[in-house]
Amino acid sequence: VRGYAGSSAGVAIVDTGKGNIQGVVRFVQVAPSSCIIDGTIDGLEPSAEYKLTVNECGDISQGCESVGGVYQPLQDGEGRPYGDLGVFKTGNEGRATFKKEDNVLNLPEIIGRSLVVNSGEKRLVCGIIARSSGLFQNPKTICAC
Amino acid sequence: VRGYAGSSAGVAIVDTGKGNIQGVVRFVQVAPSSCIIDGTIDGLEPSAEYKLTVNECGDISQGCESVGGVYQPLQDGEGRPYGDLGVFKTGNEGRATFKKEDNVLNLPEIIGRSLVVNSGEKRLVCGIIARSSGLFQNPKTICAC
Ligand SMILES: [Zn+2]
Ligand SMILES: [Zn+2]
Numbered sequence: 001v002r003g004y005a006g007s008s009a010g011v012a013i014v015d016t017g018k019g020n021i022q023g024v025v026r027f028v029q030v031a032p033s034s035c036i037i038d039g040t041i042d043g044l045e046p047s048a049e050y051k052l053t054v055n056e057c058g059d060i061s062q063g064c065e066s067v068g069g070v071y072q073p074l075q076d077g078e079g080r081p082y083g084d085l086g087v088f089k090t091g092n093e094g095r096a097t098f099k100k101e102d103n104v105l106n107l108p109e110i111i112g113r114s115l116v117v118n119s120g121e122k123r124l125v126c127g128i129i130a131r132s133s134g135l136f137q138n139p140k141t142i143c144a145c
Numbered sequence: 146v147r148g149y150a151g152s153s154a155g156v157a158i159v160d161t162g163k164g165n166i167q168g169v170v171r172f173v174q175v176a177p178s179s180c181i182i183d184g185t186i187d188g189l190e191p192s193a194e195y196k197l198t199v200n201e202c203g204d205i206s207q208g209c210e211s212v213g214g215v216y217q218p219l220q221d222g223e224g225r226p227y228g229d230l231g232v233f234k235t236g237n238e239g240r241a242t243f244k245k246e247d248n249v250l251n252l253p254e255i256i257g258r259s260l261v262v263n264s265g266e267k268r269l270v271c272g273i274i275a276r277s278s279g280l281f282q283n284p285k286t287i288c289a290c
Contacts, residue, residue, distance in 0.1 A: 010257070011204050024206060058275025059156050061169060068278065112155070112256035112276040128273040130203025131257040133213070 008107050011132040012115040016060045017125035019043060023096075025052075025115055027129070029107040037085065038099045041117060044090045044124075051118040054083035054105070058114045058128040067114040067126060080104065083113075153252050156277040157260040161205045162270035164188060168241075170197075170260055172274070174252040182230065183244045186262060189235045189269075196263040199228035199250070203259045203273040212259040212271060225249065228258075 008029045015022040023041030030036055044050060056068030071083030082104060090096040116126040153174050160167040168186030175181055189195060201213030216228030227249060235241040261271040 011206065013206060057277050058273065059277040060275070061156065061158060112274065114275070128203065128275045129257065130205070130259070130273045132202050132204040 009132045010107055010111055010129050012127040012129045014041065014115055014117060014125050014127035016127055017064050017117075017123070019124075021117065021125040023117075023125075025127075026132070027105070027107055027110075029105075032106070033103045035102045035105040035107055036099065037102055037105075039088075040095065040097045041088075041090075041125075042095050044094045044096060044117075046090055046092050046094045048090050048094075048119075049087050050090070050096070050124070051087050052085040053081075053116045053118060054085065054110050054129070055114045055116050055126070056083075058112050060114065060126065060128065064114075064116060064123040064126040067116065071110065071113055073109075083110075154277045155252055155256055155274050157272040157274045159186065159260055159262060159270050159272035161272055162209050162262075162268070164269075166262065166270040168262075168270075170272075171277070172250070172252055172255075174250075177251070178248050180247045180250040180252055181244065182247055182250075184233075185240065185242045186233075186235075186270075187240050189239045189241060189262075191235055191237050191239045193235050193239075193264075194232050195235070195241070195269070196232050197230040198226075198261045198263060199230065199255050199274070200259045200261050200271070201228075203257050205259065205271065205273065209259075209261060209268040209271040212261065216255065216258055218254075228255075 010027040012025045021043040025039030028036045054071045056071045059066045070081050072081045088096050088098045110129050114126045117124045155172040157170045166188035170184030173181045199216045201216045204211045215226050217226045233241050233243045255274050259271045262269045
């Protein structure tokens with residue numbers, strides 16, 4: 001974890017779970033209080049709403065049931081739950097694409113945890129948030145993470 | 146990443162790759178210079194030798210080819226490559242079980258990267274190193290990671 005020397009990037013392949021739901025979500029921390037979240041998820045119901053959360057652990061040994069609850073550092077008692085990334089909507093074909101800026105997330109803090117797609121209280125699909133090569137990496141380094 | 150307040154634990158499910166090779170490897174950082182690595186891997190050749198490495202990224206979007214090289218922080222010019230965890234041997238049935246102490250690894254530094262099982266120069270199977278609930282976690286916290 002190298003702080004903000006350059007930007008850091010992460011990726012979650014969300015394909016652990018039931019059915020044909022799968023997607024890729026990328027994270028780029030462009031400034032200390034700005035994390036860009038960019039994703040495409042397929043196989044969902046058309047014109048429906050889902051909630052995206054960062055959950056505590058990345059242990060998918062029992063699928064999405066072993067990743068713990070929505071991540072909330074103990075010291076943060078105010079504001080939204082840290083790991084609550086809000087809702088997104090699908091189009092006619094059951095695909096969702098979204099790109100948003102999050103001012104709460106700090107990428108190094110969520111690396112190794114999991115990203116979960118929820119329908120109401122049900123966890124549909126999840127994936128580990130991994131380090132990826134930075135989009136804006138220093139050309140002299142192989143990998144920005 | 147909470148340093149050494151209690152121990153931290155990680156898990157890699159190595160099942161991305163060709164064939165029927167799969168396994169689970171757990172990491173517990175029990176002291177600043179002691180990380181216990183405990184794993185079982187199945188589906189390998191009987192009585193053969195494999196190399197275990199931590200690779201730079203955890204981006205498995207192109208399987209084990211997109212995880213970068215063996216992890217080696219730029220500032221560390223001496224000693225073994227940081228991510229080189231050495232070799233392990235399988236038994237008659239193509240299963241390997243190992244438990245060892247590593248005095249170089251620092252778990253927070255490898256979370257979100259990948260664990261790769263190599264045969265010679267070939268990457269056979271890999272998985273993201275994720276945060277898991279701590280084995281020795283404080284009973285007041287849900288998760289030690
Ligand atoms: Zn990387
Ligand atoms: Zn945990």
